[in-house]
Amino acid sequence: MNADTTGTQRAPHAVVVGGGITGLAAAHRLLAAGLRVTLLESGGRFGGKLLAGEIAGAPVDLGAESLLARRPEAVALAEAAGLGDRLQAPATTTASVWSRGGLVPMPKGHVMGVPGDPAALAGLLPEEALRRVAGDLDLPPTEIGDDTAIGAYVAARMGHEVVDRLVEPLLGGVYAGDAYRISMKAAVPALFEAARRHPTLTAAVHAVQAAGAAVPDDAAGAATGLGGSVFAGISGGVGTLPGAVADTVRAAGGTLLTGAPATALLREGAGWRVVTPERVLDADAVVLAVPAPAAAGLLGGHAPRAAALLDTIEYASMALVTLAFRRAGLPALPGSGFLVPPVDGHTIKASTFSSQKWRWVGEAAPDLFVLRTSVGRHGEEAHLHRDDEDLVAASLKDLGAATGLAARPVATTVTRWNGGLPQYPVGHLDRVARLRAALAGLPGLALAGAAYDGVGIPACVASAHRAADAVAGEILATSKSTHPGAGHSS
Template identity: 85%
Template sequence: MNADTTGPHAGAHAGPHAVVVGGGITGLATALRLLAAGVRVTVLEGTGRLGGKLLAGEIAGAPVDLGAESLLARRPEAVALAEAVGLGDRLQAPATSTASVWSRGTLVPMPKGHVMGVPGDAADVAGLLSEEALRRIGQDLELPPTELGEDTAIGAYVAARMGHEVVDRLVEPLLGGVYAGDAYRISMKAAVPALFEAARRHPTLTAAVRAVQAAGSATPADVAGAATGLGGAVFAGLAGGVGTLPVAVAAAVRAAGGTVLTGTPATALLRTGPATWQVVTRDRTLDADAVVLTTPAPVTAGLLAAHAPAAAAELDGIDYASMALVTLAFRRADLPGLPGSGFLVPPVDGHTIKASTFSSQKWRWVAEGAPDLFVLRTSVGRHGEEHQLHREDADLVAASLKDLAAATGLAARPVATTVTRWAGGLPQYPVGHLARVARIREAVAALPGLRLAGAAYDGVGIPACVASAHRAADGIADEIIATSETTHPGAGHSS
């Protein structure tokens, strides 16, 4: 098979060429960063569309997100990327951020004054937890310090300090919304690093929570948020949907001279020199001075098996959770008044759905796009519940309507429904995850011209994925541009 030398800047003096495998937000952000550094880029996406878990769509003519719906605005990376690709004026803070917890059959306003569900004062969660649980929280101040070691499960640690009810009714549903995982398995060091570090420095969990709260009371990101019109909003959306972000980034990549190919999975990775590679697809082979793999861990493991077997084995050990999003559109006039932006559901109560978002109340752009409709969505499935994705669409819709009726009194029938399945959508971060990532990176570091990036490593949120992309791109640029003058005269200089 011949090497593919086609592309926008192909030729003898085209400069160094990087192939980015994976066309999700991580891969696209990697490509844009590399292009800015003067590297020629080809992006390979195995499926027929770009964006990964970011997907904009519509229901009953109303625009909606069918994947991730918000960006963490207190981290700068995703907001900055949106601005860089011309979407800055479409960033929106939620119209309401008042959420509830559906606990013991009642919708209770989400308490304030907690760090990922861990309270700094029992009084802050008095409306949600039992009197016995509130007394148990206070006992944290009387317990001797807990030795955390190198890592610990956040659920186990918090339960030991403050009791299981805090975990089951606050920490679990909040973490479930991020990882679709089990709080009793999730790494505190990876999932809530600020709290983990504070807990190592303070004698009680209460003191650690208060320290994190004090440190985050006025962050630089709040100032940046004010400049974008987001104020101090924790989260932000995009008018038209967060799913429009990868589309805009892909357009920027192409405008900068990059090549983006869909329906082109990488089938093999060949090392052709000390720091050069070939990426094999079904119909072409691309020569590359560098490769960035942004694919899910199992795919990355397969590509690396011949070159870094230890890294491949570690990657194969990363579990993923699968989930489904059930999007429902109602006639607005048929609905009762619904509280706030939605609600979370503690798994301990045994319901099917794990959360519901009232999209038409949370996002102005959804309400304005369909003023006569009310759009909401539910999420179904956690780690270990892959069977939920095998249920028929109608069954998932019926289960969602049953739980919505029990939680809110909603009795109306939807005018349209859409079920979106995300098989293997969320990597799990169990105890020891960061140590695993360190071992993977150590093994890959022995292979010049190769980097990994994506949700499996440094965080599952969009800003974390963009940061991972920038880390990989900057490492590649530093590595190949420094030596490219001898093989690609003029590389690294803009013209």
Template identity: 65%
Template sequence: MQRSTNRVDTGTGHVVVIGGGIAGLAAAHRLLATGLRVTLLEATDRLGGKLMTGDIAGTQVDLGAESMLARRPEAVDLARAVGLGDRLQPPATATAAVWTRGELRPMPKGHVMGVPGDPAALGGVLSPEGLARIAQERDLTPTAVGDDVAVGAYVADRLGREVVDRLVEPLLGGVYAGDAYRLSMRAAVPQLFEVAREGGSLLDGVQRIQQQAAARRQTGPVFQGIDGGIGTLPEAVADAVRAGGGEILTATPVLGLTRTTDGWDIRTDTRVITAAGVVLATPAWSASTLLAAESPAASVDLAGVEYASMALVTLAFRRSDVAATGALDGRSGFLVPPVDGRTIKASTFSTHKWQWVADAAPDLFVLRTSVGRYGEEDHLHREDTELVDVSLRDLAEATGLAAKPVDTEVTRWIGGLPQYPVGHLTRVARIRDEVAKLPALRVCGAVYDGVGIPACIASAHRAADEIAADLAGEIIATPTLVQGTRSEAGQ
């Protein structure tokens, strides 16, 4: 039975944010700080997007993203702003490995996303032939890159395929679930792209990057987690939005978006909301549909964005069983090069990596594996039990782990990560140029400036600030955003 649709006139200075992932929540939080009124609409019954906690053997763990880059300020600053500052926690260990050429080998140091400044840094991970190929790089003529180039293609041309297949691929795959031979260097590793555009030796360019980083003397952890899980951040932001006067509606899909003489009509299944401005913080396919009538060119470009799907398999073992086998050491986990044909692409030893996990479940050992990358989604159609079994088989071969888990959880992220192929930033620029022609409408999220949490928040702040500038004459008063507390965040 079709429900009647009512019109809700929300008046001047009101912005509707469509999408309740971390980008949409960050945009709502930022908009409220400018004095605008905000309604956030989320189609599902849950906020947070790819940030989510869940239960494994009675212990709360992350079932989505588990850490955020701390060398960029946006995510850490937002966490502090909503009352989670005292729960920020760096990894207890950053000692990772690569499961390559039949063994777990220490993750090399002194590289930029797997690209070394010194071939000796990759000893053990690469074969003698692969190391010799890298050593020839300074004798090669410069490689032209034009406006963009695939990371894998460029690095393979300079250093050989082995360094790409054994190190660059697993590292980039851990971020984008993508194919290094398709991924845009300009979008995914911009510091390497600048080196490539300068011409000359890639090895020398990487050394310059490392010297510049050392000169900045950056201190503090590279990554941060949150005690209780990164998945607690969205609800803490949502609580702060509500405390600041914002409205959040879940299970409210947006069916249409229409430009009016005074702003925008946003149609849901029960009502039409009028607003002066709109922030679209949705995946590309959803933004494409909503913009089809008002910005056909942006809609077409958004429709062309491809996504990778993946699954996370979380496993809890009795710690005594794991200790008895001697299977795991103090590592934080390991990466797996796709070239070796394994099913899992990485494993994180959560109990080693996060002290809060170890403290919350002292009798358990929690780890997780990831399965699936761009072009390899067939694994995701397997039953949960099959994904658990294949994860256990790969873990046993990599580490010798023979224990049986006491609990398991499989989380599928279908269409979870937008892909950044060559030319992606040009596509993003076209989308933003077209969207900017519309009054007080902006886009944000993982599609545009990076898939990491800080990048998503930065894109949200950019969208919110531009909307606030467009509606500067409609801002009535600046509300006081209430800083979140543990109780407000549901902790």
């Protein structure tokens, strides 16, 4: 611990670089461990891909809109930030797939699109494809190895149709990526482990379902309800979570700075020096909660191997098109929205009927109907070069074809997330392990964020906790050995 001018021992100082939900969660955790904390955010706001906004006076999320409630981390953070009474289950648990020109109810009994019963896919797949899915039971076991692409593995056992029509829009939609490249081990670990133990993929799906690890049937964006719910939102928007956490961090004594990019990271004795355009901060520990390219730039001089590995992480860009309509004259729109198989060649990849999915949207603007579409995936960045009006027009065209919607919106907004979603190809977890090994010789330093252990909000919070606990444990142990009996006064 450092001593101030009066000789009083001060708590160790941690600097968190990055003010998205990961960085905020890390700051919150470090303060709870007894450290002093300064958080640096390069932009003008906190929250990263969590962004609350409004359209035609209706509150909406312009970024991530739900969190996985079956994992405890994000729910616990929301409760700690005083939002427990605003956690809300979606109002509907039904969704559809827009396939071959029609909306088909989302099949039940699958794990991220991998079915346990071919009969559940009736209406989505033709008879020949259903027979191919059922043929999995007659195939010999497949050697799965250390990792495999989930799309390729499922296609080899059940056929390409089930991948293209269900796995791809579901799992590929989560990552804005290609299911034929996505690591099964990283993205669906429960199914990966079950597939290594069971002779057929069907048996593996049943094993995952029996263990309660299956993804719900309403994974297009709906949930079952808190208290056993799978997903949850926050009244007013998930985008309000960062601000609430930031307020909690400030109240606990943390310092939060915007417009403060970290331009250099220097080793200073047993600690670190973080340089920004306006200040230089000495730190006992540093958590880098920024995208992989930014982390690579800061680490190049200290851990070139780690920086090189970070530079291999690819990102997908996407846009969200939010539209508000007058309710009068709208066609009946089913459930919470629909997914779109990329194989059909449409522009949009999914649509969420926000006014039906979230009670708080409908209650705040009862005369409006708010929905949003998503555009863009890894390797499809050309769509994002189109201007806002073109993306709105393309969304309206696809919405009309899928649902019969012909009304003109009263308001629109396009939110672009360039480089927003890291990709998890085959070998991703091995790369992360090698990355962490390359940083093992740098005490008091840790990485956190969506690029490593999961892209969802709870996974990001868990990553923040892992990083914060690691650096706090290191420096507090060092402080105790240097100053036995010293307290954690801040």
